[in-house]
Amino acid sequence: MSKIKILSEHLANQIAAGEVIERPASVVKEFLENSIDAGSEQISIQVEGGGTRLVRVIDDGAGMDADDVLLCLERHATSKLSDTDDDRQLTSISTLGFRGEAIPSIASVSQLTITSRTEASDLGTCVVVKYGKVMKVHETGCGKGTVMEVRNLFGNVPARKKFLKSNRTELYHIEETIKNYALANYYLGMTYEVNNRTVINLPAQTDTLETRTRKIFGNITARLIPVEGNTGTSNGSDHVKISGYLLLPGELAATSAKLRMFVNGRAIRDRMVIHAVKEGLANFLMKGTSPSGVLFISLPPDSVDVNVHPTKQEIRFHKANAIHQLVVSSVRNAIEQHQEYLKFSVFGAPDSQISENNQIKGAEQNTFTGNNWGQQGLPLARSKGSKSYPKPFTSRRNPSHGTNVPTTETPFINDIPQGHNTSPSANADHSVPETITGETSPSEYGQEQRPEVIQSLNPIGQVFDLYILCESKGTPESSFVVIDQHAAHERIIFENLKKQFSEKNVPSQALLFPKVLEFNPSQARILEKYEELITLLGFRIDDFGDGSYVVKSVPAILAHLTVDELMAGVFAEFSMAEKEASGQNISTSNRFDGVLSAMACKAAIKAGRSLEPEEIESLLEQMQESNVFSHCPHGRPVIKSFNADDMKKWFYRT
Numbered sequence: 001m002s003k004i005k006i007l008s009e010h011l012a013n014q015i016a017a018g019e020v021i022e023r024p025a026s027v028v029k030e031f032l033e034n035s036i037d038a039g040s041e042q043i044s045i046q047v048e049g050g051g052t053r054l055v056r057v058i059d060d061g062a063g064m065d066a067d068d069v070l071l072c073l074e075r076h077a078t079s080k081l082s083d084t085d086d087d088r089q090l091t092s093i094s095t096l097g098f099r100g101e102a103i104p105s106i107a108s109v110s111q112l113t114i115t116s117r118t119e120a121s122d123l124g125t126c127v128v129v130k131y132g133k134v135m136k137v138h139e140t141g142c143g144k145g146t147v148m149e150v151r152n153l154f155g156n157v158p159a160r161k162k163f164l165k166s167n168r169t170e171l172y173h174i175e176e177t178i179k180n181y182a183l184a185n186y187y188l189g190m191t192y193e194v195n196n197r198t199v200i201n202l203p204a205q206t207d208t209l210e211t212r213t214r215k216i217f218g219n220i221t222a223r224l225i226p227v228e229g230n231t232g233t234s235n236g237s238d239h240v241k242i243s244g245y246l247l248l249p250g251e252l253a254a255t256s257a258k259l260r261m262f263v264n265g266r267a268i269r270d271r272m273v274i275h276a277v278k279e280g281l282a283n284f285l286m287k288g289t290s291p292s293g294v295l296f297i298s299l300p301p302d303s304v305d306v307n308v309h310p311t312k313q314e315i316r317f318h319k320a321n322a323i324h325q326l327v328v329s330s331v332r333n334a335i336e337q338h339q340e341y342l343k344f345s346v347f348g349a350p351d352s353q354i355s356e357n358n359q360i361k362g363a364e365q366n367t368f369t370g371n372n373w374g375q376q377g378l379p380l381a382r383s384k385g386s387k388s389y390p391k392p393f394t395s396r397r398n399p400s401h402g403t404n405v406p407t408t409e410t411p412f413i414n415d416i417p418q419g420h421n422t423s424p425s426a427n428a429d430h431s432v433p434e435t436i437t438g439e440t441s442p443s444e445y446g447q448e449q450r451p452e453v454i455q456s457l458n459p460i461g462q463v464f465d466l467y468i469l470c471e472s473k474g475t476p477e478s479s480f481v482v483i484d485q486h487a488a489h490e491r492i493i494f495e496n497l498k499k500q501f502s503e504k505n506v507p508s509q510a511l512l513f514p515k516v517l518e519f520n521p522s523q524a525r526i527l528e529k530y531e532e533l534i535t536l537l538g539f540r541i542d543d544f545g546d547g548s549y550v551v552k553s554v555p556a557i558l559a560h561l562t563v564d565e566l567m568a569g570v571f572a573e574f575s576m577a578e579k580e581a582s583g584q585n586i587s588t589s590n591r592f593d594g595v596l597s598a599m600a601c602k603a604a605i606k607a608g609r610s611l612e613p614e615e616i617e618s619l620l621e622q623m624q625e626s627n628v629f630s631h632c633p634h635g636r637p638v639i640k641s642f643n644a645d646d647m648k649k650w651f652y653r654t
């Protein structure tokens, strides 16, 4: 006698339920998908007792007639494949459901009541199912659409029920599910009640993706960064489209940060996409934080497999590499665009106006011939040449008020440690005469008027020797702007370094007294392995034999550091970059960013340094000339703006 037996339908459904219905949130997910597939405009979700006592989903969609209300309880019954024999359909599905598995699965592990009516009939149908068995079917008066009601979920499978977490955790998962569908279908009206208390209430038809994103992420008021991208021919079989909004890095606490991703409208989990977004945000995202926002990827249904897992949250892209690249470039592009937005909103000067002032910049650079700073576009503060500047802050925009401003001896960029002016010997090993001669005598541009590049940003002053306060008459409104001086300067230097590095043009400074040092074998290994990169950074180090080396040149922007400090930095940064790249070649552009940002950090003006008014002005000008300044290269924000409304709130003014 044969030993093999066919499972009963009921058992098969329970097994399927084990895969598809993990927890109450899975019930919500399946019901929401069905309601959306049915073309609903308004969906209400009601939950009691963490979802095990009750999940009710009410929609105003197409509904089901009497036959379908019963048929949908059958395994593999679906209205979403027109020819159930044609397997090609599986590759071109545009509905969220198609397996015909959810309802029989749910019915097998709960008490399910379905009430539904189509437009065509006056009366609806109600069916009551208890743990897989139909108990009652009757006609009923009801609105058009469907009410799915589940009670006592897992009531007949105590082992599964025991696996559930606390009500709070289950409610969290339900809310996350609802938020995802509320984003992917931002035009849908949705309400969510827990124990009769309204938790979510979103209007039908009025939201845009942007306004809905703000609501879902907790009423964000800061700017959202739009992300757009495309590959392939539009509407072609290779067309991939990316769209969405990212929250500004650093805008949310790490705990509420979350990237919600959708592929063809389906919420998915995918590490490759997260990785791509992180790569796109490289240098803008703080270590240990994750990107936040919504990202939609639409692509031809046959270029993605959504049938990898019964819950359809894991998917497989056929051309994963191309998607990765597209996401990276779209996110990069978005953050670049954000810089322009920020520049305009803070400085109010479109790029064209900046270039009109190019003559002034050019003239300035000429006076710096022979000085690396000038070539870097990072001129010293106009400490020497600002004689004709008006008194800072108050009358700056009015050169005719110009009275002499006392010169400062402290070069702005070179954040030279205390010893710089007082004890030249402290850095004697770096003193190279010709690089210092770049300092311009006042007369060279002393008569020049201050370039009126900054149209709308008025510095008020500095607080805590760290923050520059300004009033911005920018676009679209005036605001109070706080700038972190170190972070701002660090980003500017970083961008310059990156550019110079990629152009193999990092300014180097020859040491007046080359320094002989001994390095241990692991240090010597780094020197040897990365000789080319280290040279590109502006170092010149020759092998002196017997484990000693002679350092002849150093990067100009770090010339204020001692050779020992510099070399310690080189070894530390290269080992770290090596570790982070975990064996991969660190010479690829991004992987090297850590070393460059460490250099930028050392070169940038320190937090805790009191700035002269001209230095503040110089920093603001450099920010305006720089293409990127929203965040420091470690991802900390550079600028915070508060508009009049924000400030009114501080004081409870309405």
Ligand SMILES: Nc1ncnc2c1ncn2[C@@H]1O[C@H](COP(=O)(O)OP(=O)(O)O)[C@@H](O)[C@H]1O
Pocket: 030, 034, 035, 038, 059, 061, 062, 063, 064, 072, 077, 078, 079, 080, 096, 097, 098, 099, 100, 101, 102, 103, 104, 145, 146
């Ligand atoms: N809210 C609803 N409105 C209209 N029809 C529904 C609804 N829920 C389920 N159905 C019908 O029941 C069928 C079975 O649903 P389900 O088991 O989730 O499988 P699938 O969604 O994969 O088709 C659906 O194909 C649809 O025809």
Ligand SMILES: [Mg+2]
Pocket: 030, 033, 034, 096, 097, 098, 100, 102
């Ligand atoms: Mg379904």
